[in-house]
Amino acid sequence: MVEQELSTEKVILEAAKKVFLDKGFDGARMQQIADEAGINKALLHYYFRSKDKLFDAIFEGAFMQFLPNISQVMVSDIPFAEKIRAIVGHYIDMLLENPYLPVFVIRELQRTPEKIIALIKKTGINPESANQMVQKEVADGKIIPISFTHLIVNLIGLCIFPFIGRPIIEGFMFNSDKDAYHKFIMERKTLVADFIINALQIK
Amino acid sequence: MVEQELSTEKVILEAAKKVFLDKGFDGARMQQIADEAGINKALLHYYFRSKDKLFDAIFEGAFMQFLPNISQVMVSDIPFAEKIRAIVGHYIDMLLENPYLPVFVIRELQRTPEKIIALIKKTGINPESANQMVQKEVADGKIIPISFTHLIVNLIGLCIFPFIGRPIIEGFMFNSDKDAYHKFIMERKTLVADFIINALQIK
DNA sequence: GTCTATATTGTGATAGAC
DNA sequence: GTCTATCACAATATAGAC
Structure with missing residues (x-):
């Protein structure tokens, strides 16, 4: 077991992620990233x-992390209400x-919507x-009629806004x-999961 | 009735608002604002x-507009469900x-959380x-137990995320x-209002 | 690979003519 | 009040020594 020292490249990526996440591309400074990396x-x-290429090196990973991981949970065999609880719980964590x-x-x-659409399309x-x-659950009378798009927009909105609005x-x-x-x-x-479960009138 | 030409100051403020709203303070350029204003x-x-002072001149108004206007509706005498419908409808409009x-x-x-906290505190x-x-409604058994903070966070999150996530x-x-x-x-x-009304199990 | 020094360009801000 | 020209500095990027 070797006490491996972090490579310079990794140190730079860590520093870049920290600064870009905090300040955004426009607000970030290469000097600050250099300082952060020592x-x-x-x-x-x-x-x-x-700067562009350094940004690209950290963006894709960050963006993928942002998308809630629903596919794993959705195909599992637990009740729909439990799926909601699992997705919300993991996402807030x-x-x-x-x-x-x-x-x-x-x-x-x-700032760069087209670039990001292309990225998400690439993921498949x-x-x-x-x-x-979702429509299967609707057809079975398990939940009220709703599209997947509305549902996922509601779920993400309910989860992220407390972080977005933290200062307030x-x-x-x-x-x-x-x-x-x-x-x-x-x-x-639990509140967000219950909120969604009640709203969908899950039976 | 005079065909009043817009004052230069107003033209500048309009241009600044447009550019700052789109690009943010860090991404905005004084040159672009000047071009926009002609x-x-x-x-x-x-x-x-x-640039700072020009930004300040447009920020306060924009921020106040962002806060949903709940006080007018809340004190009115309509049922709670109708209050939710009114607030959500006006906010999305x-x-x-x-x-x-x-x-x-x-x-x-x-970027400047403290400045904005101070601003919102100033409003009273x-x-x-x-x-x-909200607690009166809870005590009367009209809605399930929930704090105003959770409720307003849910409401704003449900309303704004479709605009935030428009590119996706x-x-x-x-x-x-x-x-x-x-x-x-x-x-x-209507969907968001119904979603909240169902979630709160309003009677 | 890592550094110091420097080139180059971008950008907020000012001077001064009209 | 409005313009052109310019300053001063900040920020990205490169050259070249070690």
């Missing part, structure tokens, strides 16, 4: 040639570990098959009480 | 002295007219009084079919 600017360009991810993705989605994700599963929720609603904010997020793991 | 950069500085507003506010909320908005109204929804889910996207948004005016 190296100088020239070395960034030696490894990644340009991921967001707790990556709280800047939503704002980051949203910012870049506005198939919303039509997801929709068929923590700073204003909870008077900068971090513990109250954290408690609020933990409550949402 | 004037030169020097004149921008003559009127507003700095506003977002249809200002589709870039959510991303803009979110970006700046991350009182979440405690809103919470009391329109570009990917609907294969760049703008009409399909617009239809989707219009559906949400």
Whole structure:
């Protein structure tokens, strides 16, 4: 078992991710990334040639992480309500570990939408098959009529907004009480799932 | 009735709002704002002295518009379900007219959170009084137990995410079919209200 | 591979004529 | 008030020594 030191490239990628996630492409500075990595600017360009390419090196992974992992859960054999609970629970856990991810993705989605559409198309994700599963539940009278698109938009919106709006929720609603904010997020793991389950009138 | 020509200051503010809303503070360029206003950069500085001050001149109004107008509706005498319908309907209508507003506010909320907390505190908005109204409904057994904070976070999240995620929804889910996207948004005016009403099990 | 120094371009801001 | 010209500095990127 070797105490492997992180390669320079990995250190740069870590630093870049941290700065880009916080500041966005437009707000990030190569100098800040270099400082964060404990190296100088020239070395960034030696490894990644340009700010654009360095950004690309971290974006795809971040974006894929942002998409909730529904396919694994959807094909499993548990009741629909349990699927909702599992997806919401895992998604909020991921967001707790990556709280800047939503704002980051949203910012870049506005800056370079075409690039990101191309990226998501490349993944082979198939919303039509997801929709068929939802429509099966509808046809069986298990849930009220709703499209997969509306459902996933509701689910993501309910999960990410507390992270997007953290400054207002923590700073204003909870008077900068971090513990109250954290408690609020933990409550949402069950609250959001129940909210969706009630809304869909799952039988 | 005079065909009043817009003052230069108003033209600048309109141009600045357009560019800042689209690109954010970091991505916006004074040159682009000048072009948009049909004037030169020097004149921008003559009127507003700095990019920061020009930004401040448009931000407060934009941010206030972003907050859903709940107080007027909440104090009225209609049933709770109708209040939800009214708030959601008006909010989505506003977002249809200002589709870039959510991303803009979110970006700046991350960039200068303290400034924005101070701004919202200045308005005298009182979440405690809103919470009391919600708790009255809970105590009367009209809705399931929920805090005002969870409720408003759910409501805003459900309303804004379709606008935040437009590139993915329109570009990917609907294969760049703008009409399909617009239809989707219009559906949400009733769908989101019903979703909340069902979730709260309003009696 | 890593550094210092420097080139090059972009961008906010000002000076001064009209 | 509005313009052209320009300054000053910030930021990306490269050259070249080690």
